[in-house]
Amino acid sequence: MRNLPWRAFVVGLLLALGVGYALRPTPEPVASPAPAPAASEAAPAAPAATDVPAPVASTAVPIAKAGGTLELDRASFPASGPVRVSLELPVESADDSPRPVRLVSQPDHRILELTGGLESGRTAATIEVDPAYLQPGTYLVEVQTTEQSHFPLRRYFINVR
Numbered sequence: 001m002r003n004l005p006w007r008a009f010v011v012g013l014l015l016a017l018g019v020g021y022a023l024r025p026t027p028e029p030v031a032s033p034a035p036a037p038a039a040s041e042a043a044p045a046a047p048a049a050t051d052v053p054a055p056v057a058s059t060a061v062p063i064a065k066a067g068g069t070l071e072l073d074r075a076s077f078p079a080s081g082p083v084r085v086s087l088e089l090p091v092e093s094a095d096d097s098p099r100p101v102r103l104v105s106q107p108d109h110r111i112l113e114l115t116g117g118l119e120s121g122r123t124a125a126t127i128e129v130d131p132a133y134l135q136p137g138t139y140l141v142e143v144q145t146t147e148q149s150h151f152p153l154r155r156y157f158i159n160v161r
Contacts, residue, residue: 061086061126064141069157074136082128086119087143087156093122094146101127101144103158107137116143134160 063086064070070085077083093099098115105111112133116125125143141156 063088063124064156064158066090066154066156069159072134072158072160074131074134074160077131077134083131083134084126084128085141085158086124086126087116087141087154088124089122089143089145089154091145091147093118093125096122099125099143099145101125102140102142103127103129103133104140104142105133105135105137106140107135134158136160 061084062070062072065088072083072085087101089099096118098117101114101116103112103114110133112129114127114129116127118125127141137160139158139160141158143154143156145152145154
């Protein structure tokens with residue numbers, strides 16, 4: 001009987017967290033092809049932006065924002081080779097070592113563990129995934145970061161159509 005109030009508190013807390021998580025606002029999905037045309041249109045308007053072609057080339061790799069959902073279309077996957085996805089790191093990585101990444105298929109719970117190579121600014125990790133692994137459905141991506149926090153992990157969602 002002495003543990004009953006404590007257990008009731010824990011159950012209530014877990015229920016409140018579950019309801020809060022279910023009711024959280026959903027971020028806008030990020031479409032991969034949209035950034036490339038916007039950047040190429042902005043380049044002629046700004047004469048000082050002569051270095052714009054390099055970022056335009058890097059936007060060919062879809063960028064996933066932490067906590068967001070990236071939409072990928074299987075029809076746009078490369079004919080050969082892996083699908084590359086850049087995972088934005090809100091906090092610059094403390095070192096340049098590759099980041100451990102877990103890719104979990106939500107429909108069938110397949111787990112793929114790989115490493116994400118850091119880009120030069122250490123603000124994004126790029127992963128390469130076999131197109132055969134990315135079947136239509138939702139995928140949870142977890143990246144272990146070097147952030148100074150109690151849980152240095154960033155999560156992303158990829159929705160494959």
